[in-house]
Amino acid sequence: IKNIGVFTSGGDAPGMNAAIRAVVRTALYHNLQVTGIRRGYEGMINGEYEPMNRKSVSNIIQRGGTILKSARSEEFKTPEGRKLAYYQLKKHKVDALVAIGGDGTFTGARLLGDEYGIPVIGLPGTIDNDLIGTDYTIGYDTAINTVINAVDKIRDTAESHDRLFIVEVMGRDSGLIALRTGVASGAEVVLIPESTEDLPALLHRLEHGRKDKSSRIVMVAEGDREGGAFEIGNIVKEKFPQIDTRVSILGHIQRGGKPTCMDRVLASQVGFAAVEALKAGRKGEMAGIINGEITFTPFDQACKKNSHKLDANMVKLVEILSL
Ligand code: F6P
Helix, strand or coil, X not given: CCEEEEEECCCXXXXXXXXXXXXXXXXXXCCCEEEEECCHHHHHHHCCEEEECHHHHCXXXXXXXXXXXXXXXXXXXCHHHHHHHHHHHHHCCCCEEEEEECHHHHHHHHHHHHHHCCCEEEEEECCCCCCCCCCCCECHHHHHHHHHHHHHHHHHHHHHHCCEEEEEECCCCCCHHHHHHHXXXXXXXXXXXXXXXXXXXXXXXXXHCCCCCCCEEEEEEHHHXXXXXXXXXXXXXXXXXXXXXXXXXXXXXXXCXXXXXXXXXXXXXXXXXXXXXXXXXXXXXEEEEECCEEEEEEHHHHCCCCHHHCCHHHHHHHHHHCC
């Protein structure tokens, strides 16, 4: 390979810039060219390519977002869209790719590899942590720290007013953000898409649990149910009108901000590993870290639903520690 294309796609995540930097610097170290592709698959189709050098990635390791910008592309989901993308890749002499993103990104990468034989290595870039083949994804650590900082503030006002707050966090298909931040912020109950017993558990707790609590936090993953935290709020308000209940949706603040040390290091390690892997002839895999070891997982495996990543003990932990 001579020219590696790098791009970010899907929802952005803090640490993506550190990953881009690692890919560019490792490629240059090996005297390979690097081409930045802007706006993910959209830019790949539309010809948004730019050569990258050492300076293109200076002073970005600490920055949130992605300097290459990101997008969710409908066109790339069609065979015609992918044909256009391939044509542009050839035109710009890009002969291998590093794709940074989540399951949508890897589904696209797998198709491009299968249909046109382009070697692609993926890097896990999503705040959701919902990929198989890595203990943590780039952006997850920063996002959960953003969440607990916000919930600590909510806790102050909850305590002043003797209120129950239902806090909604991101995670369209996954409760991993909700569960970990629920433990860390002393939540009463965590409601996650992976469980159907959590709402009855919340109602039971409110009915039979301690009545002398001055503040209560309930964490809800946005994918838990249609209507998310507002729906839970309505149910709680109807059944327990005596409890002063408020709903707070944290939203996209979870996707921004300076990446934590953990995310910067993870991004740097897997970014480096991706270029080494392409050089060694690997393709169609995501580079992750499991138990401290770089691990490669085929794209279709990496995208499998990850309910096994949910630790049942963590659910129990929330319950016991908030008695
Ligand atoms: O996949 C990451 C994520 O932040 C999800 O948790 C969330 O459901 C989704 O992206 C939001 O996407 P968008 O920014 O396109 O609304």
